[in-house]
Amino acid sequence: xxxxxxxxxxxxxxxxxxxxxxxxxxxxxxxxxxxxxxxxxxxxxxxxxxxxxxxxxxxxxxxxxxxxxxxxxxxxxxxxxxxxxxxxxxxxxxxxxxxxxxxxxxxxxxxxxxxxxxxxxxxxxxxxxxxxxxxxxxxxxxxxxxxxxxxxxxxxxxxxxxxxxxxxxxxxxxxxxxxxxxxxxxxxxxxxxxxxxxxxxxxxxxxxxxxxxxxxxxxxxxxxxxxxxxxxxxxxxxxxxxxxxxxxxxxxxxxxxxxxxxxxxxxxxxxxxxxxxxxxxxxxxxxxxxxxxxxxxxxxxxxxxxxxxxxx
Amino acid sequence: xxxxxxxxxxxxxxxxxxxxxxxxxxxxxxxxxxxxxxxxxxxxxxxxxxxxxxxxxxxxxxxxxxxxxxxxxxxxxxxxxxxxxxxxxxxxxxxxxxxxxxxxxxxxxxxxxxxxxxxxxxxxxxxxxxxxxxxxxxxxxxxxxxxxxxxxxxxxxxxxxxxxxxxxxxxxxxxxxxxxxxxxxxxxxxxxxxxxxxxxxxxxxxxxxxxxxxxxxxxxxxxxxxxxxxxxxxxxxxxxxxxxxxxxxxxxxxxxxxxxxxxxxxxxxx
Numbered sequence: 013x014x015x016x017x018x019x020x021x022x023x024x025x026x027x028x029x030x031x032x033x034x035x036x037x038x039x040x041x042x043x044x045x046x047x048x049x050x051x052x053x054x055x056x057x058x059x060x061x062x063x064x065x066x067x068x069x070x071x072x073x074x075x076x077x078x079x080x081x082x083x084x085x086x087x088x089x090x091x092x093x094x095x096x097x098x099x100x101x102x103x104x105x106x107x108x109x110x111x112x113x114x115x116x117x118x119x120x121x122x123x124x125x126x127x128x129x130x131x132x133x134x135x136x137x138x139x140x141x142x143x144x145x146x147x148x149x150x151x152x153x154x155x156x157x158x159x160x161x162x163x164x165x166x167x168x169x170x171x172x173x174x175x176x177x178x179x180x181x182x183x184x185x186x187x188x189x190x191x192x193x194x195x196x197x198x199x200x201x202x203x204x205x206x207x208x209x210x211x212x213x214x215x216x217x218x219x220x221x222x223x224x225x226x227x228x229x230x231x232x233x234x235x236x237x238x239x240x241x242x243x244x245x246x247x248x249x250x251x252x253x254x255x256x257x258x259x260x261x262x263x264x265x266x267x268x269x270x271x272x273x274x275x276x277x278x279x280x281x282x283x284x285x286x287x288x289x290x291x292x293x294x295x296x297x298x299x300x301x302x303x304x305x306x307x308x309x310x311x312x313x314x315x316x317x318x319x320x321x322x323x324x
Numbered sequence: 325x326x327x328x329x330x331x332x333x334x335x336x337x338x339x340x341x342x343x344x345x346x347x348x349x350x351x352x353x354x355x356x357x358x359x360x361x362x363x364x365x366x367x368x369x370x371x372x373x374x375x376x377x378x379x380x381x382x383x384x385x386x387x388x389x390x391x392x393x394x395x396x397x398x399x400x401x402x403x404x405x406x407x408x409x410x411x412x413x414x415x416x417x418x419x420x421x422x423x424x425x426x427x428x429x430x431x432x433x434x435x436x437x438x439x440x441x442x443x444x445x446x447x448x449x450x451x452x453x454x455x456x457x458x459x460x461x462x463x464x465x466x467x468x469x470x471x472x473x474x475x476x477x478x479x480x481x482x483x484x485x486x487x488x489x490x491x492x493x494x495x496x497x498x499x500x501x502x503x504x505x506x507x508x509x510x511x512x513x514x515x516x517x518x519x520x521x522x523x524x525x526x527x528x529x530x531x532x533x534x535x536x537x538x539x540x541x542x543x544x545x546x547x548x549x550x551x552x553x554x555x556x557x558x559x560x561x562x563x564x565x566x567x568x569x570x571x572x573x574x575x576x577x578x579x580x581x582x583x584x585x586x587x588x589x590x591x592x593x594x
Binding site for chain 1: 433434439440450532536537540584
């Protein structure tokens with residue numbers, strides 16, 4: 013049991029190190045000088061170059077960034093909140109974002125499984141509808157939902173059906189409805205639901221034709237129990253395959269619905285050209301995706317003994 | 325292919341043609357001036373013969389802006405598809421043919437790029453290098469190419485010892501012909517086409533999202549389906565098409581990409 017886990021951990025660390033390298037390569041390949049992005053860059057040029065390692069070749073710069081990141085030092089904010097360390101800025105924001113991310117991933121999986129059970133093996137109206145709705149980009153769904161809710165509330169208030177709801181007018185007020193909307197939109201939009209649904213359905217069709225399900229039917233044992241348990245490993249794969257899309261969608265949802273989290277902080281940092289904060293959040297996002305992958309793989313080897321044996 | 329898929333192809337071709345034409349023609353030749361067309365006395369008009377989709381709250385023609393907005397994503401989308409297909413197919417074919425460390429490298433690169441959210445990567449790139457839709461296309465294409473490479477690699481790796489390859493070798497066909505025609509053209513073109521279509525839809529999503537949120541992407545007064553939506557938000561005018569036309573356009577175009585991509589999927593023989 014120990015060896016497969018260590019192997020997964022090694023894969024996690026290698027992938028994350030590679031992701032950081034890709035980000036560093038992006039910066040390195042950019043024709044501009046990052047110091048120029050800083051409002052008073054020329055005055056503190058020497059200091060910034062030393063801090064970011066710009067005066068050194070790429071491998072050393074990469075090693076320096078990685079070495080500091082391991083110790084939790086991602087630099088100091090320049091314009092977003094000057095002087096604050098990036099770590100103290102982004103960690104609380106990431107916590108707030110996780111409260112959207114995890115429920116929306118779970119909701120997408122739940123909806124996918126539910127619809128998959130309902131439609132497995134046949135093209136149905138429900139399936140088409142899920143596809144049609146899910147195709148809309150996250151921002152469009154959020155926009156339309158906000159637009160419709162506001163219109164409805166407006167007409168309701170004008171007609172005297174109800175007083176001003178506490179969430180009116182979206183997205184400017186903070187309310188439970190807005191958070192729920194964000195979670196739902198993230199779980200459905202940009203093809204999330206359609207892809208999860210299709211993947212779950214494929215797995216289910218395969219499972220239903222599996223010999224052990226036939227055996228269960230012959231024994232008179234409940235089939236859904238067998239199907240659900242065997243669905244867990246592919247579900248873990250689907251979930252971590254979607255994790256990167258959800259993290260990307262998070263930036264959009266937080267920005268469109270004016271929510272306060274790592275995603276809107278990233279956008280703001282990019283607008284203000286706060287290079288260390290933007291970089292820090294990107295690395296954190298990559299770490300979150302790699303972490304999801306690690307978690308999914310751990311679930312897989314915990315559930316499926318064949319994978320454990322294969323890794324030995 | 326089914327009739328609906330052909331409908332999708334037709335719509336995508338129309339959008340593509342509009343994007344290429346409005347993108348290539350000099351600004352002076354276009355019968356519509358983006359900057360000059362502001363007439364507050366015609367604000368929020370419902371559709372008429374002069375304004376097919378009515379006007380927005382500044383009195384600008386919605387139909388023309390909808391048409392001109394295609395140039396914001398068609399060119400960059402094609403660039404992204406070209407980059408992803410060329411690099412992806414090249415790397416996938418070479419690693420699939422060589423095997424060994426090259427294939428491990430492709431798989432590693434694919435895992436690594438898949439672990440950075442593409443939206444975040446694109447945002448970072450335009451924040452550093454300046455805002456440009458072409459840059460969005462280039463970064464999205466580069467970031468997508470390892471996924472194409474892995475798919476092509478998987479296909480070639482699974483087929484390179486197939487009977488038809490052995491037969492071709494026995495006939496004395498050159499390895500280049502076997503690789504380029506028998507493996508890539510016959511067996512990978514639909515798959516690569518699907519990836520390209522998905523990427524094109526994704527690029528439309530990227531561009532409209534960035535333009536909608538504002539600050540990056542296409543900026544006013546230049547039109548984008550994204551910033552047209554954002555611009556009409558909160559204005560209650562008589563013309564509902566100011567909001568619905570770009571929303572439907574985004575929805576329909578991405579839906580068509582999915583539709584055609586689905587039609588291109590090879591049916592597995594049961």
